[in-house]
Amino acid sequence: MVxxxxxxxxxxxxxxxxxxAGRPESDPAPVRVVRRSIDARARMPRFQLRVAVGGEERGASVFRPAAPGGKRAVVVGAGPGGYFAALTLLEAGIKPVLLERGRDVRSRLKDVKKIYSEGLIDPHSNYCFGEGGAGTYSDGKLYTRATKRGDVDRILDLFVSFGASDDIRVDAHPHLGSNVLPRIVRGMREAILAAGGEIHFGAHVSDLLLDGGRVRGVRLAGGESVEGDAVILATGHSARDVYQLLQRQGVRIEAKPFALGVRIEHPQALVDRMFYHQSPRHPALPAASYRLACQTAERGVFSFCMCPGGFVVPASTAPGELVLNGMSLASRGAPFANAGLVAEVRPDDVAERDPLALLRFQASVERDMFRAGDGTTQRAPAQRVPDFLAGRVSAALGRTSYIPGVYAAPLHELLPGFVARALREGLPILGAKHKGFDSAEATLLAVESRTSSPVRIPRDRETLMHPEVSGLFPCGEGAGYAGGIVSAAMDGVAVAEAVVRWGKK
Ligand SMILES: Cc1cc2nc3c(=O)[nH]c(=O)nc-3n(C[C@H](O)[C@H](O)[C@H](O)COP(=O)(O)OP(=O)(O)OC[C@H]3O[C@@H](n4cnc5c(N)ncnc54)[C@H](O)[C@@H]3O)c2cc1C
Known part of the structure; x- marks a missing residue:
């Protein structure tokens, strides 16, 4: 402890x-910190270090493309799933042809800025779509609990080789920040192109080329066909048109539980007080973060994608809807902390029995939230927590980090009834454990709805291929097999390895 x-x-x-280690002070052995976390249980938080004395530093594995072997795979989506799949295919000598509906990471930033300056949502280039995928302008948390699904160290090594700080290999809860991620994404693109891969931006996939029970490639919205030996579908949780095209083309998909609720925002100083027991916090300590969960009578309530020292952002992917998420810069130095606070949504919460029923429910809540305002901007309805609990519109709202602005609204009525009930029961439970969490300093903004995909694209456990469509490999968060940057990247690696195995048969 330090x-x-x-x-x-x-x-x-x-x-x-x-x-x-029982060694004398004069011992010349090298000493390296290999793990760094914070123990905030005591009155004064301390750093907990794991230190290696002597021995070799663990080698960092890097990207090593192989000579091309003549095969090619179509990869749809340039998020972490698609990019890590492409890198892995190149290491096996398979050429990836990457198709991304959005723009390159630099041009995409201009479209993201237009959301702020003009309230315009480009349906192909926004906080969720475009090079780098949904996490590019995010907090860039690289922590995953899905450690059994792949080699986390390998993913972190690759991030470092493309420009991330070596700290991510040491920190127990590493993060990059939205000012760092675009540079890393560009590094990956350059490596893929240099190794012989193809990347096409503005390439919106609108159909699969199906031939009996086999996929031969995809068709773009402009009519052009792109063929490949396999198709990796890594289109993320917001590509509603992809689920619709699968249903239209008779490819089996399933409804999947997800979660929906609000973004809760507190002053960072209050979060520091809650979790470090001090404010101002010691300058050596990073902005405090949390991960909370509780059980209510009907369903679980939990925090999601917490962004210390960050901003609430408009993550809508189409005009006429309102979706919120969170991001931060590498320094996490902003005066607010925000997190999703969400309740489970299950297939039996909606009347329809259709694979797209939960997706339609999610979309209808987002449209309702948009219409609740002036119907033209990304301003968000908001309410102070005590007012939400008491069922009254806030007389005045405090400052928030959400740049498009907020207005006072009855979230207790605007949210679906079962979600509002769960949050009204859950907030006091969390507030009882963490003083201030449900205080008047906490503001709720709506709606947090893209927590994970409301649809699953099934795949065989062994081959990772769709059970009825040979050559189709559903991948990442949109297919329902990942939840976050690192797990999507690991799934990209796993799927690409499955393509390689399949190609050898
Ligand atoms: C604002 C925000 C903050 C986040 N913060 C974090 C965080 O701090 N840490 C974390 O781990 N996760 C975070 N996430 C979640 C994380 O980004 C996702 O879990 C991850 O990006 C999923 O990776 P993916 O490759 O499966 O899909 P995505 O990253 O969603 O990528 C899918 C890509 O497919 C493209 N696409 C979609 N449809 C088509 C089509 N028809 N044709 C061609 N291309 C198509 C999209 O444009 C997109 O680029 C955040 C997400 C958002 C939106």
Whole structure:
């Protein structure tokens, strides 16, 4: 354990590590911090370090493309699923032809800025669509609990080789920030192109080329066909048209539970007080973060994608809808902390029994939230927590980080009844454990609805291929097999390896 005052003191850390290893102070062995986390249970939070004394530094694996072997695979979507699949295919000598509906990461930033300046949502280039995928302008949290699904270290190594700080290999909860991610995404693109892959932006896939029970490629919205030996579908949780095209073309999909609710925002100083027991926090400590969950009578309520020192952002993907999410810069230095606070949504919550029923429900809530305002902008309905609990519109709202602006609204009525009930029961439970969480300093903004995909594209456990469509490999969050940047990247690797195995048969 190291006090925040001494975290920058390499000599102190070295002396402590040598003493713990039973070695003399004069021992010349190299000492390296291999894991860094924060223990905030005590009154004064401390750094918990795992330190290696002596031994070799773990080699960082890097991208090593193989000589092309003549095969090609179509990869739809340039998010972490698609890009890591492309890198893995190239390492096996298979050429990826990457098709992305949005624009390259730099041009995409201009479209994201237009959301703020003109309230315009480009349906192909926004916070969810475009090079780098949904997480590009995000908090860039690289923490995953899905460690059994793949090699997390390998994913982090690749991020480092494309420009991320080496700290992500050490921090227990690493993050990159939206000012760093675009540079890394560009590095990946350059590596894919240099190794012989193709990347096409503005390439909106509108159909699969099906030949009996086999996929031969895809058709673009402009009519052009792109053929390949396999098709990896890594289109993310917001590509509603992709689920619709699958249903239209008779490819089996299934409804999948997801979660919906609000973004809750607090002053970061209050979050520091709640979780570090101090404010202002020690300058060596990062902005405090949390991950909370509780059970209510009907369903679970939990925090999602918490962004310390961050901003609430408009993550809508089509005009006429309102969707919120969160992001932060690498420094996490903004004065607010936000997180999704959501309740489970299950297939039996809606009357329809159709694979797209939950997707339609999700879309209708987003449209209702948009219409609740002036029907032209991305301004968000908001309510202070005590007012939400008491069922009254807030007389005045505090400052928020949400740049398009907020207006006072009855979220207790606007949210679906079962979601509002769960949040009204859950907030006091969380507030009882963490003083201030449900106070008047907390503001709710709506709606947080893109927590995960409301649809699953089935795949065989062994081959990772769609059970009825040979050559079709559903991948990442949109297919229902990942939830976050690292797990989507790991799924991209797993699917590409499955394509390689399948190609050898
Ligand atoms: C604002 C925000 C903040 C987030 N913060 C974090 C975070 O801090 N940490 C974290 O782990 N996760 C975060 N996430 C979630 C994370 O981004 C996703 O889990 C991850 O990106 C999923 O990867 P994916 O490759 O499966 O899909 P995506 O990243 O969604 O990529 C899919 C790509 O497919 C493209 N596409 C869709 N349809 C078509 C089509 N028909 N034709 C061609 N291309 C198509 C899209 O344009 C998109 O680029 C955040 C998401 C958002 C929106």
């Amino acid at each position: 006090e925040p005052d001494r975290i920058g003191d390499a000599a102190h850390i070295r002396a402590q590590a040598l003493a713990k």
